[in-house]
Amino acid sequence: xxxxxxxxxxxxxxxxxxxxxxxxxxxxxxxxxxxxxxxxxxxxxxxxxxxxxxxxxxxxxxxxxxxxxxxxxxxxxxxxxxxxxxxxxxxxxxxxxxxxxxxxxxxxxxxxxxxxxxxxxxxxxxxxxxxxxxxxxxxxxxxxxxxxxxxxxxxxxxxxxxxxxxxxxxxxxxxxxxxxxxxxxxxxxxxxxxxxxxxxxxxxxxxxxxxxxxxxxxxxxxxxxxxxxxxxxxxxxxxxxxxxxxxxxxxxxxxxxxxxxxxxxxxxxxxxxxxxxxxxxxxxxxxxxxxxxxxxxxxxxxx
Amino acid sequence: xxxxxxxxxxxxxxxxxxxxxxxxxxxxxxxxxxxxxxxxxxxxxxxxxxxxxxxxxxxxxxxxxxxxxxxxxxxxxxxxxxxxxxxxxxxxxxxxxxxxxxxxxxxxxxxxxxxxxxxxxxxxxxxxxxxxxxxxxxxxxxxxxxxxxxxxxxxxxxxxxxxxxxxxxxxxxxxxxxxxxxxxxxxxxxxxxxxxxxxxxxxxxxxxxxxxxxxxxxxxxxxxxxxxxxxxxxxxxxxxxxxxxxxxxxxxxxxxxxxxxxx
Numbered sequence: 251x252x253x254x255x256x257x258x259x260x261x262x263x264x265x266x267x268x269x270x271x272x273x274x275x276x277x278x279x280x281x282x283x284x285x286x287x288x289x290x291x292x293x294x295x296x297x298x299x300x301x302x303x304x305x306x307x308x309x310x311x312x313x314x315x316x317x318x319x320x321x322x323x324x325x326x327x328x329x330x331x332x333x334x335x336x337x338x339x340x341x342x343x344x345x346x347x348x349x350x351x352x353x354x355x356x357x358x359x360x361x362x363x364x365x366x367x368x369x370x371x372x373x374x375x376x377x378x379x380x381x382x383x384x385x386x387x388x389x390x391x392x393x394x395x396x397x398x399x400x401x402x403x404x405x406x407x408x409x410x411x412x413x414x415x416x417x418x419x420x421x422x423x424x425x426x427x428x429x430x431x432x433x434x435x436x437x438x439x440x441x442x443x444x445x446x447x448x449x450x451x452x453x454x455x456x457x458x459x460x461x462x463x464x465x466x467x468x469x470x471x472x473x474x475x476x477x478x479x480x481x482x483x484x485x486x487x488x489x490x491x492x493x494x495x496x497x498x499x500x501x502x503x504x505x506x507x508x509x510x511x512x513x514x515x516x517x518x519x520x521x522x523x524x525x526x527x528x529x530x531x532x533x534x535x536x537x538x539x540x541x542x543x544x545x546x547x548x549x550x551x552x553x
Numbered sequence: 554x555x556x557x558x559x560x561x562x563x564x565x566x567x568x569x570x571x572x573x574x575x576x577x578x579x580x581x582x583x584x585x586x587x588x589x590x591x592x593x594x595x596x597x598x599x600x601x602x603x604x605x606x607x608x609x610x611x612x613x614x615x616x617x618x619x620x621x622x623x624x625x626x627x628x629x630x631x632x633x634x635x636x637x638x639x640x641x642x643x644x645x646x647x648x649x650x651x652x653x654x655x656x657x658x659x660x661x662x663x664x665x666x667x668x669x670x671x672x673x674x675x676x677x678x679x680x681x682x683x684x685x686x687x688x689x690x691x692x693x694x695x696x697x698x699x700x701x702x703x704x705x706x707x708x709x710x711x712x713x714x715x716x717x718x719x720x721x722x723x724x725x726x727x728x729x730x731x732x733x734x735x736x737x738x739x740x741x742x743x744x745x746x747x748x749x750x751x752x753x754x755x756x757x758x759x760x761x762x763x764x765x766x767x768x769x770x771x772x773x774x775x776x777x778x779x780x781x782x783x784x785x786x787x788x789x790x791x792x793x794x795x796x797x798x799x800x801x802x803x804x805x806x807x808x809x810x811x812x813x814x815x816x
Binding site for chain 2: 300301302322325326328330332334335336337338340341345348349350352353354392396
């Protein structure tokens with residue numbers, strides 16, 4: 251039994267189906283990614299999980315609670331960081347954390363949390379004067395100030411520069427170390443690959459795949475790639491191998507694609523045939539490639 | 554799109570300490586905008602004192618007002634109205650619109666506190682400002698200009714509370730329909746200035762042509778202003794005016810409760 255169980259979730263906006271038959275289970279303590287391109291239904295899915303929206307079909311339990319029926323209790327157990335939510339301009343960092351901590355019966359120590367997210371020196375800085383990365387870290391701290399068992403983080407690093415993004419990722423890894431279960435919504439595959447233990451790829455309101463990032467990458471046809479300087483006679487030798495799914499010759503370069511164990515198979519077959527591959531390189535598919543092959547389009551094309 | 558995702562009071566039991574801190578925090582934010590307190594408290598009191606002492610005719614019995622001095626009822630009643638309407642139509646809708654468009658209300662709805670608590674806090678804060686402004690107007694006018702103190706205190710207090718309730722209900726209705734904070738300021742002004750005119754801000758009701766006074770009788774500010782002046786002068790306010798105020802309060806409350814969007 252996972253800490254979050256979603257079965258056959260369905261949500262309509264008017265007649266338009268936003269989410270259709272989405273099911274997945276999140277285990278306690280993991281970082282679970284919900285990935286997809288903009289408008290795929292990621293946010294709608296987590297809004298149903300956080301009780302912000304009522305599902306039109308299916309069941310959701312979060313720490314054993316129904317997000318709509320047990321909303322009051324759910325809000326004490328689940329911390330949420332929403333997209334496009336800000337604070338009043340003149341509210342200071344320390345005041346915001348103190349205020350949000352006061353909503354909970356057993357909050358985290360907000361001063362400690364403020365230090366943990368690196369905002370200690372900004373305690374008396376007004377929200378309007380914070381940088382994008384600092385605002386995002388404050389937003390994460392606010393989602394955690396109630397000492398939740400589950401944190402839902404939606405499009406955490408959108409609009410951040412690469413450095414702030416990396417800092418935010420490190421922060422999320424620290425949060426996991428506290429034992430908080432995290433649902434991370436993102437359309438950055440690099441982020442999902444770096445942070446998530448498992449993830450669900452959502453496409454056009456449906457689950458396209460669920461697995462660990464490595465699982466999803468391994469499912470890509472031609473997930474492994476070996477290139478070397480072309481030598482004559484190699485084509486036939488390689489095509490005969492069960493690990494190889496494709497051999498392409500582009501001028502001087504030969505690219506061989508295939509599944510796990512490709513490199514070993516290619517080098518031993520070439521050695522056995524007395525051929526010496528020069529400039530041998532191996533590449534592995536990324537989650538971006540996996541996303542492309544699962545959905546037929548890139549994750550970030552819309553943004 | 555009208556979304557009804559706001560929690561009902563029955564499903565949330567935010568901690569009292571949280572509500573106290575919310576009120577404390579909102580008060581702090583309110584005071585960080587010194588112009589707000591200037592327009593809602595400083596300006597009405599200042600106008601009363603400056604106009605009341607600078608214009609000599611204001612302190613003489615005025616036959617057009619039935620022998621009443623302008624500073625005794627007309628001017629301070631209008632200043633109380635000015636303060637209440639500035640808070641109700643301009644300050645509060647703008648703050649609520651900003652909170653809505655920036656997701657502050659939505660953000661609160663995923664915590665044990667509810668956005669309704671923030672709405673209540675804003676109402677309380679702006680009502681308190683109006684009360685402070687009214688007390689300063691009554692007491693300050695009396696001490697500095699020797700204006701009359703309200704003659705019918707129970708009626709005066711009741712009319713004040715009913716009138717302010719009606720104005721704030723209309724303010725909430727404004728906040729409910731505006732799409733963003735820029736429109737909030739504009740719409741607030743569009744509602745406020747005609748109302749102030751009909752209440753007799755620039756032309757006392759006694760000097761209005763009959764048809765205009767008739768229209769004024771049925772506006773919330775016109776009825777409120779006259780009832781306030783009547784009870785100030787020691788008379789019982791007209792039943793019509795009290796009924797008009799109550800009707801506006803109810804109608805605007807029902808409308809605001811139906812139309813208000815949290816996100």
